[in-house]
Amino acid sequence: MELQTAVPWLRFIRVSEPTLFNRGMLEPSMCMLLQGRKKMLIGDNVTEYGPGNYSMAAVDMPVSGQVTQATVSEPYYGVRIDLNSREIADLIVSLQIKLPEKQGESVKPGAWISSADDALQDAFLRLVKVLDTPDDLLVMSKLIKQEILYRLVTSPSGATFWKQTLSWNQGKGVGEALAWIKRHFAEPLKIDELAKRVGMSTSSLHHRFKALTVMSPLQYQKQIRLLEARRLLLSGGQDVANIAWQVGYESPSQFNREYRRSFGAAPLQDVETLRQMGVTL
Template sequence: MPEQETTARPEGRILTELCQRVAAHYQQSGSTEQELLTALPWLRFIRVREPTVFNRGMLEPSMCMLLQGRKKMLIGDNVTEYGPGNYSMAAVDMPVSGQVTQACEEEPYYGVRIDLNSKEIADLIVSLQISLPEKNNETANAGAWVTHSDEGLQDAFLRLVKLLDSPADLPVLSKLIKQEILYRLVTAPTGATFWKQTLSWTQGKGVGEALAWIKRHFAEPLKIDELAKRVGMSTSSLHHRFKELTVMSPLQYQKQIRLLEARRMLLSGSEDVASIAWQVGYESPSQFNREYRRSFGAAPLQDVQTLRQLGTTL
């Protein structure tokens, strides 16, 4: 994605003020952490002071707007580089890889993130009787994507961040602004994927339920025929729709969750690689080592040692 020029447009001024206010919250808090929690449990800020390595992780349902700096994200086989004014969004839990490519002490990478859930989106669509947006090929139906924000969405985020300075108004007005943000996301050209996820939630079946089951039972053997029956779909339909949304098959999705959980366990202090391999569902430690190296570019202990030297947390 080409770099967006925003300084000459009204939205450029909104982004500048939004970035300044996020930076001020870090200064006031004295926090040295990358993520800064706010008074709203679903809103947080992100600051990175130097470029990062290309790192794999699980992107939970959320929307994160980039305010300063640049970033690359790998979703499936597609790498997107983006800058201020663009945002990444995940409608489902998605294994992705990301890298901050432009950041320094004087001009850190800044982002603002909100967590999303299907129930809120479903309630909004039903109560406001929002019409189904036309599908935009830009998202390619995937459960995560990167696109550009318009002035209205940026302004809603600015008002939300300003509201943090008025604690008395926060409980009521924050809900209204979040509804506006969700409305703008759902009615955007890329909002059709939100509809898919909302239908999965309201019906209680389908790909959404399959995703949830795999996350809960990632260490168990996965039989696609049984999973399809469990969620009320044919095997071929489940496989097709699952891959359309997550850019991978159910078995590949399970493997990514296993490897990410193993990496988290290793980083938390355990160095018994064989034991962790068994715990996340591998029958062979040698197979685990091969797939770990293929996914993260290094053997388990070597990878974790590098992450610790970089001060990375998962």
């Protein structure tokens, strides 16, 4: 369960029991784990982590996650802040931050798990505490977020973080391809045409796209289609065949096969299970 705070970009996550391994879209954000444990699948790598660790997404990433340790008396707790590539770029420029040395030009996955040092954990604690002082909230929350971003940029994994977010902000190459696929996911995807649109060769786009998202452009499009179909099914009022068509499938049977392969159950069965678990839009 996500709980919105008085700060638009700050939310708490509370889960009172272990969950199933579930797939979703991780938007640019950072989530600090305070209590409980969780597993996250990014590509072929599964990482289990606990208090003091955080998940990071520099770009929109389809991932799978599972809360593995949570009870009513000791729930899973996380603090999530939404990230904006423009404010990160502005911070780097305005403060003249010396960025970490580049480790070659290889592209690394756009989501990862890392450990927070004492300074970063302290900043999160002060961010949570400032919610109790409404008169200070507007100003202090912005300042503390800037500190958190500063510590992320200058951390050992900062090179990956700033390279991914700045690339996304510039809207070139892979970042532009990601944005185009998200806007046009229901349309047929031709890689040659997409590569030409973003000013890259087909082979370079495919290589860099897969390095960043851990999947090909077609696989990325399929995940977006299936996640949108799941959202529409949960909202109710439409049959499976119509939703399949809306998200870009011409064959309901193919949609059913790929949905089952991705979520482990047929569409209606999966949605019924989610509703029994109290999952809503």
